[in-house]
Amino acid sequence: MFRQLLIASIAFLATAAQAQPGRDTIYITGVTVVHPEREGAAVLEPDSTVIIQGQRIEAVLQHAAIELTQGATVIDGRGRYVVPGLVDAHVHFFQSGNLYTRPDVADFNAVVPYAEEVARNQARLDATFRVWLANGVTGVVDIGGPFWNFEVRDRAATVAAAPRMAVAGPLISMVARPQLDLGDPPIIRIDSVEAGLALVKRVLERNPDYIKVWFIHQPGDDLAAQEAIVKAAGDAAHAAGKKLAVHATELVVAKAALRAGADYLVHSVFDAPVDDEFIALARRNKVIYCPTFFVMQGYPLALSNQWHATPEEQRRADPEILAAMDDLNDIPADERPPLVAKLMAEAKPPAAPTVGMQNLRKLLDAGITIVMGTDAGNIGTLHGPSILREMRLMQESGLTPLQVLRSATTDGAKALGMEKNLGVIEAGRLADLVILDADPLADTGNLGRIYRVIKDGKIYDPDVLMKSLH
Ligand SMILES: [Zn+2]
CATH class of the missing domain: 3.20.20.140 (Metal-dependent hydrolases)
Known part of the structure; x- marks a missing residue:
């Protein structure tokens, strides 16, 4: 029964795709989908395909053999995890x-x-x-x-x-x-x-x-x-x-x-x-x-000149702000605000x-x-x-x-007031997703290991976004 439904839905997708060639279609293939709203073993769905059409998630299929629409964008999700934005x-x-x-x-x-x-x-x-x-x-x-x-x-x-x-x-x-x-x-x-x-x-x-x-x-x-x-x-x-x-x-x-x-x-x-x-x-x-x-x-660290960038900040903070975070080194002691002088003395x-x-x-x-x-x-x-x-x-x-x-x-x-449209990876939701190179359930820090970000059905490479700032 489940398999028949799958085939039926794929057939439907194929028809929809013919009417609208795959330009606005994204497939994330072989990925582990993370469902943060669930508990236990149901949280992770390995070997899944997420299909995005336009701004929205069209389908999330596990262990499905899918014929990819020509002209669609394919993201290789093998070894990767996808979480809601x-x-x-x-x-x-x-x-x-x-x-x-x-x-x-x-x-x-x-x-x-x-x-x-x-x-x-x-x-x-x-x-x-x-x-x-x-x-x-x-x-x-x-x-x-x-x-x-x-x-x-x-x-x-x-x-x-x-x-x-x-x-x-x-x-x-x-x-x-x-x-x-x-x-x-x-x-x-x-x-x-x-x-x-x-x-x-x-x-x-x-x-x-x-x-x-x-x-x-x-x-x-x-x-x-x-x-x-x-x-x-x-x-x-x-x-x-x-x-x-x-x-x-x-x-x-x-x-x-x-x-x-x-x-x-x-x-x-x-x-x-x-x-x-x-x-x-x-x-x-x-x-x-x-x-x-x-x-x-953050306040006492920065105001006592003890703030040091994390690896994520070195890579993905606004470089203009990052460069200013150790400005206290250049401000003479007698020009520092009283709070700063106090915090620096305490150190x-x-x-x-x-x-x-x-x-x-x-x-x-x-x-x-x-x-x-x-x-x-x-x-x-x-x-x-x-x-x-x-x-x-x-x-x-x-x-x-x-x-x-x-x-x-x-x-x-x-x-955000958008719980009906966001926060869960399922058909019909807006396509705001983060594809990770590591398991976010093994350690929260893995949420920093970003491969791609998708917002409103558009794909972004974080390194390209950061380079675009200079
Ligand atoms: Zn606030």
């Missing part, structure tokens, strides 16, 4: 990852003016898109930035060599960040429900994927009053059919965010073990949770975020949806290859390579 669920395109990108944390304006840095990032968008694709990332969520974030989304939808993108606009924030205000600030301080609603209204006019709140709670702040602002913003977002994303890194604040209706917690709870109340609220909201471990280390490696790592394990066991996200663009966290730094820390937290992969694919697609 990766999603980084937490990035910021207005930041580059270099030292000059967050003057509110470390002010290097005397070395590179902040306006120049942001103009550079805007001018370099097409290159940054290519870097993401070269790293196997076919979808990103920019979870907060200036209003021009919406133009970044438009641009990504226009050029082929770019990841799919979901965006939030400016952060509805509890604190001011005047150092980042160049006329279209990424962070806007809000001190009342009315002011919050006015900003949400402006953002909704741009059709965001998320409304984002920067829920910073400092000693002496009125948590209930802050929660009311977050809830009003969340209610307005939900009424417009949009999701509420919240930055809340302490347990009491994250619980307040969940009570206020958060759909997406964009960071770990770092300060205390999550408890039953947190888990109950997270379940109630069906929340998506993004650990963002490496960014906590100790940053500690692992132990509580956050324990919380990740606990939340995964509780069935909470985990997505992989780097917070790329922050100092030390480079667009693209930092996904491997992040995924290694997730693996060190006790997740299996399969669980890490699932967070970066099947569940990542949920953060």
Whole structure:
């Protein structure tokens, strides 16, 4: 019966191909298909053929003798693995990852003016898109930035060599960040429900994927009053059919965010073990949770001149950014910002975020949806290859390579709002795939061993993409 179906479907394909000669057809032959949404032996399907027609996956056939359509593109998948395209669920395109990108944390304006840095990032968008694709990332969520974030989304939808993108606009924030205000600030301080609603209204006019709140709670702040602002913003977002994303890194604040209706917690709870109340609220909201471990280390590593490129970064980071990562060597001691001087004097490696790592394990066991996200663009966290730094820390937290992969694919697609079209390799889905030279279930690091990336049915060689940047 199964065999008959196979023959029938191949016959159908052959007919379809005759009508439309194989120009838009891709066969990945003899490949091991990885199904991150499954468990156990069903995860791997060796000796398979993936057939792509146009933008979509047409068929996934195992142990099938297939007559290839003339004119089709054939990728030899023998000895290789194919996974769904990766999603980084937490990035910021207005930041580059270099030292000059967050003057509110470390002010290097005397070395590179902040306006120049942001103009550079805007001018370099097409290159940054290519870097993401070269790293196997076919979808990103920019979870907060200036209003021009919406133009970044438009641009990504226009050029082929770019990841799919979901965006939030400016952060509805509890604190001011005047150092980042160049006329279209990424962070806007809000001190009342009315002011919050006015900003949400402006953002909704741009059709965001998320409304984002920067829920910073400092000693002496009125948590209930802050929660009311977050809830009003969340209610307005939900009424417009949009999701509420919240930055809340302490347990009491994250619980307040969940009570206020958060759909997406964009960071770990770092300060205390999550408890039953947190888990109950997270379940109630069906929340998506993004650990963002490496960014906590990226800042101190880069600002103390202890940041060293990984092999993946040497190969697949934007060379302009990579070249600037050791600029501290050239900045005289008396011109270094106070934080840098302090960190350099201490010269100790940053500690692992132990509580956050324990919380990740606990939340995964509780069935909470985990997505992989780097917070790329922050100092030390480079667009693209930092996904491997992040995924290694997730693996060190006790997740299996399969669980890490699932967070970066099947569940990542949920953060993108595209779970019906992406994140699973099956007929009818959009053809966003990564072909690997090594088994991603043996080690998360094998997700860096990329042979080809396919996005929207187009094939990219990562080395060619990286060469196109120079
Ligand atoms: Zn962020």
